[in-house]
Amino acid sequence: MDRPGEALLRLCSEARKEVLLAAPFCKTATLARLMSVVDPAVPIRVVTRWRPVEVATGVSDLEVFELLCRRRAGVLFLRHDLHAKYYRGDDTVLVGSANLTATALGWAPNSNFELLTRPFEARGVLASFETELMRQAVLADGDTRDMVAAAAAMIAVAPSQEGAPAELLAASNPGPCWVPYSRNPENLRAVYAGDHESVAAGARADAERDLAYFDLPRGLGADGFRDAVAVVLRQHPLLLRIDSFAAVPRRFGELRTLVREYLDERSAPENATDLTQRCIRWLRYFTPTRYEFETPKYSEVLVRRRGNS
Template sequence: MAPSLGSRLEVVAASAQEEIVLVAPFMKEAVLRRLLAVTDTRVDLRVVTRWHPVEVATGVSDLACRQAALERRSAEFMLCSRLHAKYFRFDNRAFVGSANLTASGLGWREPSNLELLVDSVPLQDFEDDVAACSVIATDQMQDLMEQASRALELQSIVAPSSEMPDLGYQDRAGVGHDIWLPRCRDPGALFDVQAGRHDDLTTTLTRDALIDLRHLGILSVEDRNAFETNVAAMLSYEPIVIEVLEFAKEPKRFGAMRDWIARRCPDIVDPVRQTQTLYRWLKKFLPEKFGFTRGNYSEIIHVLEPDTNRLRN
């Protein structure tokens, strides 16, 4: 019988001397630790995955993978909400295919999935693309994801497949610029829209809410708290939020933020309206990250407390 995919990866991991790159949407802590156990602790490590509350709540992925990675001397743990690829590089040898870093994916549990990993040269363009759309996972992101997954455990949810379900509408949020920005002017209406209660809302508001929900991958739930904690968790690692956190380390007046958004996304027709919409989302879903004050006829945004990439005590 041929060795399992996981055993093949273990052999190559044990021979790595410089850098390991592990990219997969689903990861389990025990599997990641098993691979790292055979790896020289001096080898640099970069892990890229995605976190989604429903995937954590149903046991598809483990948030503890972050701790397993960051216990190493030189490690980086990143998140990419758009991630579907599986790519594993050990120095100058790479594997590309269908297997996630899970026991069933790597053949370490019966019954195992029928998966494929093909030997490849390193794909630098792919690694650059992944890095460009990923963010470093932080303590606060992990806290929000834990809260959201716990809230979902009380709901009637179905374990996801490797693909998020098609929610039945077109995602046009990415058209025209390379970063997502919220479209729905009333974030408080998102809950009613996902629940199908939108007869009293305008067609435009409903359409924009559906586009935003599709982008964030929010599944329908009956409990408002579970819904809002899910939105907060997914919003927390959107690239635009990470960029605003950096830009607003020093308090910024509305005009400065408007001009920054106009430069960041030059195709936006109305930067004032877009800035207002973004502020409404941040106030609604991430009040622990951002504060807003009034001063000299302008609204001022500031970061309430720095987020951290350190392991929590």
Template sequence: MTADHVWRQIEQLLATATDRVILVAPFIKKEVFQAVLAAVPAGVVEITCVTRWSVSEVAAGVSDPEIAELAQQDGRAAIRLCHNLHAKLYVADGRCLVGSANLTGKATGRVPAANVELLVEVGTNHPEVQRVLAAVNASAVPGTVELAEQIREQASLMRDDEDGPRVVVPGQDEQPTRWLPETRNPERLYRAYNGRHRHIGSDVLAGVLRDLAYLDIGPGLDEQAFGSEVLAKLHSMPELHALTAAGRMSLADAQAALLASGELTAEQAQRTVETIAAWLHYFDDVHFVPTGPWEIRQGKELA
């Protein structure tokens, strides 16, 4: 068995395609994707590629959003993005390979020191294959060249940020510390997420991108869906359990809880509570009650 055995499996499968090809892999490198397109017969006019573009993963070098440019140049291929994707499967008409191998050099054995991977053939009509394809179709968003450029730019900024979080691969590595919101202006988050950050100062932008990295929200969402994702992450924070459970939260109690962790000074704890309050005011349906200890309460303030 040769070192590029997995690649030969994929190449031989693709060579049999006459109608359609579907590529499903979280990590895809540009060089391997180019080889895949070359292996698909010219008569195949429909190539669907489903992958995921996380800024952290792109910064780590495990995936290349530039495959969007190759797909555009090829003319037959369409990129779709599924942020929680982990499955790997490759379809050529009625045949399908499923297993562990991504479309990267190490996974396919096209570079030295290849991974140990597995691909086995099943029919495309296998119930589990159909289940995965249906789930992908229900949630995937288009991976455009413009979006690829935004992801690459944010990944480059993250890699260059000395104060930023360690570059990790979501689902494989764990974040080294818990997340607390950093940027004081949450309205800037969606602008930066969409690549519209030219007028945000570099120091402020660094904090916004660090928040986005920890939030790890999939690309391509509209502003309402993005806000819902942010709010879900906020409500998962231990500091906000009282607000979630009782509908109210004392800012003084939240500050005391942060101080008790031993990770923050009194000034840092106060600033963090104020930042959390600003995020809740922007993303949630809450109001502030400035009587006694300041409180955040769920719901709109009654006139």
């Protein structure tokens, strides 16, 4: 049986139409080795996740963004809740446990015991998986990379992180189509810090549901907490869509129409008016310098400040 790295190198080298690599952890040297065997004319899509705590502890590299930018047919997408390891070269698919790291692919002295194998699922099932994979993925950019780097730096120096990997909050998975649930985003910080008495029971349940999505390390100060949440919001398809839409002043009704379209695309049962209100509150709270907010003639208007792209 081939080692995972050998199987993945062969998949990449034999591709003639497209290479898709999806894994939560992605290291620069590992991706560079795989890219080196791909025909220069073959497009490469990489889907990974950028969580500040994982960047701070070294399991993923932000430099993969520059690596793909330097390739004419390379592009990087981000999906915060990604756990699957899925690799495709044309019609050949490999799935299993191995991330895009030397330790996982058998290229390190003390490599993990991992598996990559060709699935027996029908092609339609795999195509459906890819559709769902990309539905919640967002295109990586330099601003997001810089935000993650800054948040990771704050995590790396937090007292609770010294001498050990970050301790993560234990929480249930809120699901792949998460949207902000807390009406008052300041409740997240209170619940995160253990100040449960200041938050009503129903609001506390919403805050816990939101915190489960962010998967934050313990011990963050107020600024570090806000930055870590802002990084994840930057990678959420709905919040990113609102951010792009607000490049010019947008009234509440316009934003609500945008949110309703997003919900309809996913057959989500959320109320568009309520969700729009929550999204505006979250953006103003966690990224206060990025937006201007006015209420002329009783209609709220949101616009991204100049200089923020």
